[in-house]
Amino acid sequence: MQILWRPVLWGLGIQFIFGVLTIRWVVGRQIFQCIGDHVSTFLLYTNSGSTFAYGEFLVTNQGVFAFQVMPVIFFFCFCVQILFYYGIIQNIVVKLGWLLQISLGTTVAESVNASASVFLGMVSNTLI
Numbered sequence: 001m002q003i004l005w006r007p008v009l010w011g012l013g014i015q016f017i018f019g020v021l022t023i024r025w026v027v028g029r030q031i032f033q034c035i036g037d038h039v040s041t042f043l044l045y046t047n048s049g050s051t052f053a054y055g056e057f058l059v060t061n062q063g064v065f066a067f068q069v070m071p072v073i074f075f076f077c078f079c080v081q082i083l084f085y086y087g088i089i090q091n092i093v094v095k096l097g098w099l100l101q102i103s104l105g106t107t108v109a110e111s112v113n114a115s116a117s118v119f120l121g122m123v124s125n126t127l128i
């Protein structure tokens with residue numbers, strides 16, 4: 001079995017550059033910290049919905065897994081489904097797949113599949 005080294009080396013190189021930009025470069029770290037804070041704030045909206053649906057006792061006091069983690073997964077799933085309905089996810093997946101295809105030299109099917117699994121991996125696991 002022959003290994004194609006171009007995608008392997010380019011993938012490792014891109015990961016290394018991405019790691020240097022996000023870990024060593026202060027501006028890169030601040031950008032990803034800002035994005036992470038916004039995503040955390042967005043996902044914390046599930047606490048209000050979970051408290052409304054299940055009551056404050058089960059959500060905050062007991063810390064039951066089903067009442068804290070599962071609503072976050074469902075909320076993210078619903079948001080991705082809405083973006084899918086409006087065609088936004090398809091555009092993002094195709095553009096990211098094109099970027100992967102150009103940079104790694106992979107086929108269209110491989111690139112789009114890899115980029116789609118980033119956005120739809122958790123959602124498809126939830127729906128199965």
